[in-house]
Amino acid sequence: MLASRLYGTEDVRLDEVPDVEPGPGEVRLKVAHNGICGSDLHMYFQGQLARPEPFTIGHEFAGVVDTVGPGVTGIAPGTPVAVRPFLRCAECDRCTGGLPHLHAPMRVLGCGAAEGGGLAEYCVSEAQHVFALPDGVTLEQGALVEPMAVSYNGIRRGEVEPGMRTVIFGAGPIGIGVLLGLRSLGVDDVVVVEPSAARREAIGALGAAEVIDPGAADVIRTVMARTGGRGADVVFECAGVEASFVQSIVVAGARGRVVILAIYEQNVAFNPSMMMMDEIEVRGALGYEDGCYETVIDLMAKGCYPTDGWVEHIPWSGLIDEGFAPLRRGERMKVMVDLP
Ligand SMILES: [Zn+2]
Numbered sequence: 001m002l003a004s005r006l007y008g009t010e011d012v013r014l015d016e017v018p019d020v021e022p023g024p025g026e027v028r029l030k031v032a033h034n035g036i037c038g039s040d041l042h043m044y045f046q047g048q049l050a051r052p053e054p055f056t057i058g059h060e061f062a063g064v065v066d067t068v069g070p071g072v073t074g075i076a077p078g079t080p081v082a083v084r085p086f087l088r089c090a091e092c093d094r095c096t097g098g099l100p101h102l103h104a105p106m107r108v109l110g111c112g113a114a115e116g117g118g119l120a121e122y123c124v125s126e127a128q129h130v131f132a133l134p135d136g137v138t139l140e141q142g143a144l145v146e147p148m149a150v151s152y153n154g155i156r157r158g159e160v161e162p163g164m165r166t167v168i169f170g171a172g173p174i175g176i177g178v179l180l181g182l183r184s185l186g187v188d189d190v191v192v193v194e195p196s197a198a199r200r201e202a203i204g205a206l207g208a209a210e211v212i213d214p215g216a217a218d219v220i221r222t223v224m225a226r227t228g229g230r231g232a233d234v235v236f237e238c239a240g241v242e243a244s245f246v247q248s249i250v251v252a253g254a255r256g257r258v259v260i261l262a263i264y265e266q267n268v269a270f271n272p273s274m275m276m277m278d279e280i281e282v283r284g285a286l287g288y289e290d291g292c293y294e295t296v297i298d299l300m301a302k303g304c305y306p307t308d309g310w311v312e313h314i315p316w317s318g319l320i321d322e323g324f325a326p327l328r329r330g331e332r333m334k335v336m337v338d339l340p
């Protein structure tokens with residue numbers, strides 16, 4: 001079978017690799033779509049390689065189960081599924097203590113795990129990590145479950161309730177996922193801060209209450225004016241730069257929460273007394289705790305995750321020229337590779 005494997009910085013090759021077969025407790029799927037993520041760009045352009053040998057990339061994917069291994073019940077060949085790529089064990093404190101998504105060191109399909117990834121004709125996954133897509137949820141949406149679950153986990157970490165005032169920094173796919181997840185919970189007061197005009201337009205069309213261009217408006221003043229000077233209850237930092245980090249803390253109100261969903265390429269300088277003064281809490285959010293996949297898929301079936309205006313499709317042969325390269329230039333939002 002064919003697989004896109006990463007060898008080093010700016011070196012992905014379409015390789016013929018041995019066919020994979022499901023073992024006990026595993027299923028094999030024929031991959032239909034695989035989304036390209038910011039972490040793929042980090043690995044490809046910055047050489048942040050998860051391991052020294054070439055490995056199959058792609059961790060946001062969905063497909064149709066074609067073979068089930070011994071002992072697998074409840075999932076039959078022909079079932080469309082989304083795959084949860086974060087692997088876990090059954091022994092460590094985190095995996096047995098309710099935090100399997102924080103198993104360390106992290107092992108993720110498509111990010112260095114020896115088990116493979118989504119940019120391949122076929123992928124084998126443990127049955128516990130495949131989630132059937134109900135009627136009305138497309139395979140395209142199935143490949144979006146992964147990033148939307150990341151966003152949803154961030155919303156859970158923010159302990160958001162209807163009626164709260166929220167701000168999102170960064171309108172990339174994770175920021176969009178936060179907006180759509182918040183809207184599904186009845187949180188309508190969502191302000192988005194985003195420098196790119198194309199991204200502002202896309203997230204505005206998806207239902208943001210107000211979209212701020214930080215190059216043209218004073219972000220802090222605008223949020224404070226909108227909230228009657230109280231500040232936001234929960235802020236989602238999905239941009240990953242110093243300005244957005246610092247402003248996230250400043251726009252949070254008394255005992256506000258800031259949820260960090262971004263990867264930072266550089267350190268940031270800030271004064272922690274900003275957190276002390278208003279008793280601001282800063283929390284990280286990684287991957288998805290158990291339950292996020294199921295919830296996102298249910299919400300997709302209810303129509304909460306439209307894909308118009310922000311998801312584009314490319315053929316496998318266009319992975320670099322139509323995918324990685326324009327994404328890096330900020331010209332596209334979510335690019336999905338259609339596998340044959
Ligand atoms: Zn990702």
Ligand SMILES: [Zn+2]
Nearest residue numbers: 089092095103
């Ligand atoms: Zn573990």
